[in-house]
Amino acid sequence: MTALLEVQDLTVHYPLPFGIGEIMTRSPRRVVQAVSGVNLRLERGETLGLVGESGCGKSSLGRAILRLTEAKSGRVLFDGTDVLALDKAGLFAFRKRAQMVFQEPHASLNPRLTVARTLAEVLRVHRVCPRAAIEARVPELLEAVGLSADLGARRPAALSGGQCQRVAIARALAMGPELLISDESVSALDVSIQAQILNLFMRLKREMDLTMMFISHDLSVVRHVCHRVAVMYLGRIVEHGPTEQIFRDPKHPYTQALLRAIPRMDPDAEPPAAAAASEPPSPVALSAGCVFHSRCPQAMDVCRGPPAPALRRSDQAEVACHLYPV
Amino acid sequence: MSARVLRVEDLTVEFTAPGGPLRAVDEVSFELAEGEVLGLVGESGSGKTLTCRALIRLLPSRRARITRGVVRVDGLDLMTLPESAMQRVRGERIGMIFQNPMTHLDPIMTIGEQIGESLRFHKSITRRDAVAHAIELLRQVGIPDPALCSQSYPHSLSGGMRQRAMIAIALAGEPRILIADEPTTALDVTVQAQILRLLLDLRDRAGLSIILITHNLGVVAETCETVAVMYAGRIIERAAKRALLRRPLHPYSQGLIRSQPGAGPPLAELPSIPGQPPSLADLPQGCRFHPRCAYVIPRCREIRPPLADAGAGRRSACLRWQELACPS
C-alpha cells in the first residue's frame, strides 16, 4: 500500500535581499538553504515526530509539504499525487485533506472574528455540510475539542492560549482531513495546558483516524506521542527511526548531543556537563560534506569534504553519518 | 547553614483596575542563602516574574503598586530606600538577566560599550580601564573571542552569545545576588545546557546566589537546590529539589510533575490538571487552586491555607499535605 505521504528530495531555499556589493559584483543571490534534499515517508495512521533546534528547517519542511512555501525542487506525493504539481482546483481539494496547526495560539486566529464565525467560514468555503446545518455544526465542533459551545461568541482575545489552540484544532479538523501537521503547536503553552492539548491530539487521532506529523523542538513531547522520529540538522535529516530506538540508542553524534542536553526531571539529576561546544553555523553558506562536522566530536577527514553522507541503515534506524557502514 | 543574603517577607503587588485592586503577588515570603540556587517555578500568570521585579522595584506599569512587604538585603530594607539608593542596589547588590537577550540589549551600542556603561556607573573607573575590564568579564562568561565580541553589536551575535553578554553586563557591578528570569527558555537545548553550566560555574567561582525563574522542571532538577512553586500569585510549596520532585506535597506541584511527558509510558494519556489558572479579577475564595483540585474538601473553599511547616525544612500551602505525604 502506498504511504500517505512521501517526500522525495525536497529542497527549500529562501533568497536573501540583495546587498549593494552583490549587485555591483553580480554575485549570485545568497540564499538560506532551509531544507536540502529531504526524503521522508509517512504511513497511514502513523505519528511522525520531526525534531531539531531552531534553524534546522523543520517548520520550512512542514510548510513546503502543504505548499504554503514554494519548494525549489523535489516532489511531495500525497496519496500518490505530487502536491507541488497540482493546479488551483487540485490544490483546493488537497487542502481539505491536509491541515496544519500553528505555534502561536492567538496569532493563528483572526482577531476580529468570533470563534463561531471562524469555524463557520471553514464549513462554508469547503461545503462540508449544507448551509442550514452550519449553525448546528459549530457547537459540535467546539465540544469535540473540549470547549463549551458558548465560547463561540467570543473573540480570540478573550480566550486563553490553550483555548485558542483548541479552536485552531477544531478549525483544522472541521473538514475531516487525513493528514494533520502540528508545527510546534504546544511549544507556546504552559506545561499543564500542554498535557491537555497533547491528550486532545491523541484522542482525536484515534477517533478520526488521522495521520500526524509532529514538529517540535521538545524531545520529551515527541517521545510521548510519536511512533517514529526524524532528527533534522541544518536542513537535512540526520537520523530517523522508531521512537524508542532513537531515544535508547541514538546513532548520530548530533542526536546523541541533543539527547544529552535535554534537562531531565530526575530528582537525582546532576548539573549539565560541558555540552557540545559552540553553536550551529549559519544556514546561508553551508559547507559541502556533513553539515555537522564542524561541531562533531567524532569528525573524521571524510566528513569535511563532499559528498554529504547519505542515509544508511543501522538496526531499525537510518543514519546519515560516515561512522556507520553503508 | 550558610549566611542568608536575601529575605523576602509578605511581598504583595496589586494592580489598580476599574473593579478594584487586583492582587498579582500575594504575601510571598522566601529566603536565599549564600551560594544557593533557588528555583522559582510556575506557569504564566503565576506571578513569578512580577515577584522578582518587585524585589528590585522595577514594576512593569504605573498601575502596579507594592502594597506590602519587606525585602532585606545586607541589613537594608529595599522597600524603604529612595529611588537613588535603589539604583545603586540594582546592579551592585542584585543583578537581573532576562529571557530574550535581543530585546534587553541596546541594539545601537556595542557589547563592550554596554558593559562599560554598567562598570562606569557602578564602579566609577576610567573609560580605558572599563574597556579592559569588559573584555575580562566576557572571557569569564565563556565567550571565545572576548575582544571581538566587545566590539560587536548585539545583532551579529548568536542567541547563546547574547545571553552570555547579558550575564556579563549584569555581573559588571559585582552583585552577590543574580535573578535569572527564564534565561534559557528562548535558547536551543544544546545552548541551554551551556548557559546553565555557566551560571553554576559563576556560583562556584564568585559565590553568587541565584534565583532562577523557570517553568521547566527539568531545568530545576539539574540546576536548583531549593524550589518554590507559585500559583496564582502565591507560593504554594517550598522544599529542597530532591524532596519536591520525589514527593510533592501540594496537589498542584504533583499535577505539574505528573503532566510532564516522559513521566509515564509513551502514547498513554497524560495525567493533566483540568481547567486553567484563574483570572486575577475572579480569584477563587479560600485556596486558589481548589476549583481544579482532586483533593478538595469544603474547608479548602473557606479558608486560605497558610504556607505551613511540613517538616524537614519543607513548606506546603495545602490543608491535606499529610495525606499527600503518605499516599494510601
Place this chain on the structure above:
Amino acid sequence: MRTGERLAGGPSSLGLAARFDLGELPLPLLIGAGMVLFWSALALFADVIAPFDPNAADYNAALVPPNAAHWLGTDNFGRDVLSRVIHGTRVDLQMGIIGVLCPFVLGTVLGSIAGYFGGAIDTVLMRVVDVTIAFPFLVLMIAIITVLEPGLTSFYVAVTLVGWVSYARLVRAQTLVLKSSDFVLAARSLGYGHVRIMFRHILPNALIPSIVFSMSDVVLVILAGSAISYLGLGVQPPTAEWGVMIAEGQNFMTTAWWITTVPGLAIVFLALGFSFLADGLGEKLGVRE
C-alpha cells in the same frame, strides 16, 4: 511572547477592559462622541434651532454686538451670527466627513492592492505617493481647484487627490505586516482565495489605524476647507460657512470682533470633539496607550 509576560497573565486572566466585547469606554471617547453628536444635532436640526434665517439681511441691525435679540451679534449685512454659525455647521461637517471618506476609500483600495500583491504594482504606487507627498498639500489643493472651478465639488476632488496618500501608506504598511501573520497563513492553508483573504481577514484588521487616523484627519480637512473657503476658492458667499464668515469679518476685527471670533471658536470646538474621539477610539481599539 508568552501571554504571561505582559501583566500578570493572559487576556482572560486579567479580564480587564480595552477589549471589544467587554467594558468601560475611555473618557476621551465619551467626551468626543458627545461633542460630535452635539454638532451633528445642530447640523441636522439647523432649520429648527436657528432663531433667524442665516441669509436674512437686516440693515437696521448691522454690526450689532451680542444682545438679547441676537445672542452672538450680527454681521455687516445684519445677518444673525448665531444662525449663520448653526447653518454653517452643516456645511463644515459635510466637508469634514465627505472630505475624509473619499480619500479613505481611494487610499485603502490602492494601499491594500499594493501591499498584498507587492512587486511592480507596489513600487509604482509608492513612487506616486512619494511625489504627491513632496508637495505642501494646501498648495496642491489650491492648484487643483484653480484648474477646476472654485466650489465645494472641486474641493472634494482636490482633497481626495491629495489626501489619499496617508491612507494608502497606512493600509499598505498594515497589509504587509498582516500578510505574513499566522492567521493569514492559516487562511491560505485552509484554501481560501485571495479575495476572501483580502476582504475578510486582512482589511478588517488593516483598517483600524486608518479609522483612528481618519478622526484626526476630519480636523485637518475642516481646517483646509475653511482655509480654501476663506481664500474664496471653496464655498461661495452668501452661503454660511465658518471659513467664509471669518473672511467676511476680517475687515471688522477691531470693531465687530464677534463676526470672526465666533466661527473661529466653532472650528476649534468641532476639531476638539473629533480629536477626543480619535484619542478615545484609538485607546479602545488598542492603537494608543
